[in-house]
Amino acid sequence: MLRPVIRLARAAQPVAAHRTLFTESDTCVRVFNTIDQVRAWRREKTLLGQSIGFVPTMGALHRGHLDLVKASIAENDHTIVSIFVNPSQFAPHEDFGQYPRTVDSDVAKLTELRNSIQTDEQVHYTNEFAVFAPSVNEMYPSGIPLDVKEQVGAFIEVKGLSHQLEGSIRPHFFRGVATVVTKLLNIIQPDRAYFGQKDAQQCVVVSRLVADLHIPTAITIVPTTREANGLAMSSRNVYLTEESKDKSKVLYEALTSAQHMFRDTPNVTYGDIRKKVLDTIAASEFSIDVEYVSVSDKKTLIDYPLDEAVNKDDGCLISAAVRVPNKDGAKTRIIDNVLC
Template structure:
């Protein structure tokens, strides 16, 4: 890591064994560790997780790792932003001691048997979460949560944190990981932190950098649809079909604008969902106890997701 400018007070590791020696040293001192997993391309959402972790722990460790196992062969693994120095620069702007360790492991260490993007060719140990990973995001990305559950299990084993912090924007991931921690008895507490947003409401995401100016303007359709569901629910609407229909009216109007103004790209709805916050069941007959409203939209080739927790918590 000599070629990188390392922030003051931060130790950067590229080997698991070196990180584990550091982890053991703070354990022997009786100090706690909070963990924030990332794939890099850090933004204010990641930074807010690190700040939250520092409030409740003596040390905070980040991992920066673009996980091949959660990408299908046709997806954007090769083009996913890898910006380690910029990420370290982001960390350097925090008060010294906010983040004390960063692990940037090699793919060959995380997947010692290699890792094929084609699931049928993969060799080694993998983790699946049945019942929560086939719907919503799993409909478009059927192997995504298998990859997430596998790499998070690996990092929970490597990092051994007392507390781990995830952002609500990836809400289905959060539901899956709660079940992972519960079912596999990981000795840690999971914290789901609110989605960080731009001033106009767009959820912060590493993929936002792919948006053209025109796509960025129309990307607010996700926030508008979710806001409609939330407002109508607060106004007393309890029909799932009506809540979704009103949100779809907003999407259809935006889609017509895109079609009229832009010939070089299209906007397409992947899904809009109202689901139970624990089971992700979409056939909810009673909305009184609350639900997750979530949306995925393609703007050109960029796929964005967002969600609101309405009258419920994770």
């Protein structure tokens, strides 16, 4: 089992002040706002030889996030969830200011999950839940303008995995993701961290980041959590009307139809696979704008040549990003993928 390497130069100090939603110690969720608080809590657990699972989020928690938390609970002594809308992964024209910030309701959801496990007679649960909800100043003490050209200081880039797919549309994005994930792993020093397969490129980038920088945290990828109609759960789904949510299922239908073609149809090319996604979306007659459809290598994320016959033994990642109508009459961006 991978464990963080922590130098214990002095005796552990008591955990700094934290707030809770409940006074009962066995049902509370600790909420830390500073790095010092988290490190003191982590130091206590290290001295006890206890493992920490970590779930990084930007808040607006939904069932997909809670599934990540459940995966952490199953494998670790304690679990900490970060709630931080990271400015360095937004461009000036993107929705940083409008991104939902719902810390109190997020903590309430985690508390409800904690209590539901606590009262389950089949589970002898003594783990602690903690939330790390820092300010922007806490995470970026030198400041962080949204314009990448104005940013100064230390940032992390994972070359070769960040410019394609999502990176082709949002070239700043994975620099911001890699930077904040490195900060959080350094602060928390978890044994394991949990990411959702919906953000497939993020999973590949973070896994490479951890390997290349020798960070002693095991990365666990959890399958995508979906709505009943197949739509991948996302915090941005709150922007969608019920009609748009229902019709947006076509993205998953398109990806799975291409997945079936890859697995079951002989003598097809990667171009045929991509065309299957596009044709399925077009046939839906839904007002949906396609940003990209990719059929790529699962490890390198490099697109396969469209005229090349598929290699079923190697598999592939079929991914797409689209924009669909939202409540404001504009369009919201959603992404999804399937593995072959």
